[in-house]
Amino acid sequence: MITNLGRALCFLGDIMRHIVCGRIRLGEVLKQMYAQGLQSVIIIMMTSLASGLVLALQGYVAMARFGAKEYISHLVALSLVRELGPVFTALIFSGKAGARITAELGTMNVNDQLLATRTMGVDPIEFLVVPRILACFLVLPILTVISEMVGIAGGYMVGVGEAHIPGPFYINQTIKAIQYVDFFSGFIKSFFFSILIGWVCCYQGFTTKGGSLGVGKFTTKAVAYSYIFIIVSNTILTKIILTFWG
Amino acid sequence: MIKIENLSKTFSGKSVLDNINLEIKEGEILVVLGQSGTGKSVLLKHLIGLLKPDQGAIHINAKDITCLSEKELLKIRSNIGYLFQEGALYDFMNVAENIAFPLHEHTQFSKKIIAQKVTEILEIVDLKGIEKVYPSELSGGMRKRVALARAIILDSKILFCDEPTSGLDPIRSRDISDLIHDASRKLNCTTVITSHDIRNSFRIADRVVLMHGGKITAQGTESELRKSQDPFVKDFLMN
Numbered sequence: 001m002i003t004n005l006g007r008a009l010c011f012l013g014d015i016m017r018h019i020v021c022g023r024i025r026l027g028e029v030l031k032q033m034y035a036q037g038l039q040s041v042i043i044i045m046m047t048s049l050a051s052g053l054v055l056a057l058q059g060y061v062a063m064a065r066f067g068a069k070e071y072i073s074h075l076v077a078l079s080l081v082r083e084l085g086p087v088f089t090a091l092i093f094s095g096k097a098g099a100r101i102t103a104e105l106g107t108m109n110v111n112d113q114l115l116a117t118r119t120m121g122v123d124p125i126e127f128l129v130v131p132r133i134l135a136c137f138l139v140l141p142i143l144t145v146i147s148e149m150v151g152i153a154g155g156y157m158v159g160v161g162e163a164h165i166p167g168p169f170y171i172n173q174t175i176k177a178i179q180y181v182d183f184f185s186g187f188i189k190s191f192f193f194s195i196l197i198g199w200v201c202c203y204q205g206f207t208t209k210g211g212s213l214g215v216g217k218f219t220t221k222a223v224a225y226s227y228i229f230i231i232v233s234n235t236i237l238t239k240i241i242l243t244f245w246g
Numbered sequence: 247m248i249k250i251e252n253l254s255k256t257f258s259g260k261s262v263l264d265n266i267n268l269e270i271k272e273g274e275i276l277v278v279l280g281q282s283g284t285g286k287s288v289l290l291k292h293l294i295g296l297l298k299p300d301q302g303a304i305h306i307n308a309k310d311i312t313c314l315s316e317k318e319l320l321k322i323r324s325n326i327g328y329l330f331q332e333g334a335l336y337d338f339m340n341v342a343e344n345i346a347f348p349l350h351e352h353t354q355f356s357k358k359i360i361a362q363k364v365t366e367i368l369e370i371v372d373l374k375g376i377e378k379v380y381p382s383e384l385s386g387g388m389r390k391r392v393a394l395a396r397a398i399i400l401d402s403k404i405l406f407c408d409e410p411t412s413g414l415d416p417i418r419s420r421d422i423s424d425l426i427h428d429a430s431r432k433l434n435c436t437t438v439i440t441s442h443d444i445r446n447s448f449r450i451a452d453r454v455v456l457m458h459g460g461k462i463t464a465q466g467t468e469s470e471l472r473k474s475q476d477p478f479v480k481d482f483l484m485n
């Protein structure tokens with residue numbers, strides 16, 4: 001367990017060294033961004049639309065009790081931007097893009113393609129791992145913003161259609177509700193999650209052993225670890241951000 | 247020139263290579279014969295630094311590669327062609343991209359020249375017109391020939407082939423063996439081939455090494471080996 005963590009940290013250090021030294025293949029990064037983003041964007045939009053709708057529906061019930069239904073927009077916007085957007089998006093992203101990374105690298109590993117890369121004098125970290133991690137890092141925050149906007153749109157539908165709040169008023173309230181702090185605290189989280197997912201999933205793929213069974217095993221392991229790390233680190237990050245930023 | 251000294255390797259208590267000593271001269275074609283599971287592939291992986299020995303040294307051009315870092319190894323490997331037993335083609339690239347990969351990585355040729363070289367080498371391995379096909383759509387033997395094309399496209403001075411003819415029909419086996427022979431003679435390339443294929447091995451090899459139980463049991467030319475009185479050698483060559 002400890003040795004595994006040590007190896008995983010070395011792996012991350014190796015990747016960081018490549019990135020710092022500028023050994024980055026832009027073409028590969030773009031290809032990976034395209035694949036990862038396109039693969040996850042629809043399901044992330046569906047989830048966030050649904051969560052925006054549900055938040056607003058429940059918020060309407062709760063707020064109506066206090067006669068404060070105008071604040072639905074605040075509730076929806078703040079919960080999405082501060083917590084639900086980054087966390088839900090990261091969870092779905094690790095199940096889609098993360099699993100894909102591990103399965104791809106794992107299959108390449110058990111078919112000797114990673115070894116073949118090395119025999120051709122090419123560093124597999126540079127060629128295969130760095131582009132994937134960088135793509136995660138760039139795509140996940142974008143997906144998070146998309147998901148937040150879609151979620152807010154979901155809240156808008158309920159707010160206007162169900163609670164009969166005037167549309168312009170709802171939008172106005174939403175913009176007023178979200179301060180820089182709210183947005184950036186969520187944004188920082190999604191950058192952090194993106195590195196976490198990329199790291200965990202690449203490492204699992206890179207260490208996959210044992211044929212097709214191994215690919216299955218390591219892929220589920222990668223997704224499970226990503227989930228756990230996202231949830232745990234989110235709690236810690238929330239505490240840290242609240243302590244320093246309120 | 248390649249020199250292997252006292253090479254030993256154990257996998258989880260099981261000795262696979264046991265004190266191997268071998269010298270391969272420049273331009274020599276050496277075939278390593280042996281039963282399945284005697285450690286031929288393991289030996290080749292040591293020669294290119296994919297595996298580290300428990301003990302012993304491997305000198306390639308007077309440099310001991312067993313104590314080099316991965317970064318230094320990568321530089322050396324860019325001058326070595328290596329054919330994997332299962333081909334190990336990238337399945338996210340088509341045939342042309344696979345073969346062109348070493349050229350893109352290590353040469354400055356223009357796209358047009360690279361495409362031309364790919365077409366030429368595909369013709370040589372008798373697979374004309376499959377540039378756009380993906381490896382998963384090829385037969386095992388076709389994949390192996392594409393992998394061979396990828397291994398020799400850089401005209402390296404050292405070539406390692408892990409069972410280039412297994413899984414091929416007899417005629418193709420002969421043609422591929424001849425192809426490796428011609429390619430390596432043309433470039434005065436030091437070549438190490440592992441194989442089960444006794445007939446073709448003797449056809450193209452300058453010297454044949456017979457491995458058994460992690461050791462080198464016998465070595466020499468065909469006539470020398472045929473004269474051997476060792477029961478395993480006789481048994482192996484009989485079939």
Ligand SMILES: Nc1ncnc2c1ncn2[C@@H]1O[C@H](COP(=O)(O)OP(=O)(O)OP(=O)(O)O)[C@@H](O)[C@H]1O
Nearest residue numbers: 257258262280281282283284285286287288289331
């Ligand atoms: N990475 C590894 N971990 C553990 N054992 C291994 C590993 N690689 C090879 N072995 C063992 O080493 C022995 C030799 O394997 P190797 O692949 O070199 O055989 P081979 O001579 O190439 O056989 P074949 O002709 O079937 O290809 C086998 O018994 C195998 O179980």
Ligand SMILES: [Mg+2]
Nearest residue numbers: 286287331408
């Ligand atoms: Mg083998």
